[in-house]
Amino acid sequence: xxxxxxxxxxxxxxxxxxxxxxxxxxxxxxxxxxxxxxxxxxxxxxxxxxxx
Numbered sequence: 837x838x839x840x841x842x843x844x845x846x847x848x849x850x851x852x853x854x855x856x857x858x859x860x861x862x863x864x865x866x867x868x869x870x871x872x873x874x875x876x877x878x879x880x881x882x883x884x885x886x887x888x
Contacts (some may be wrong), residue, residue: 862882 863884868875881887 864877864880867880
């Protein structure tokens with residue numbers, strides 16, 4: 837079982853709605869690091885936004 841764009845043990849960022857932006861940026865960075873050259877920003881956004 838590998839990492840996906842919302843996985844890899846990423847924790848939740850507490851706080852007001854703007855913290856959601858920080859959480860997405862944190863998830864994006866973790867996914868980018870975990871997937872390396874296989875990271876695709878469009879696929880990441882589709883999965884995070886539920887458009888897959």
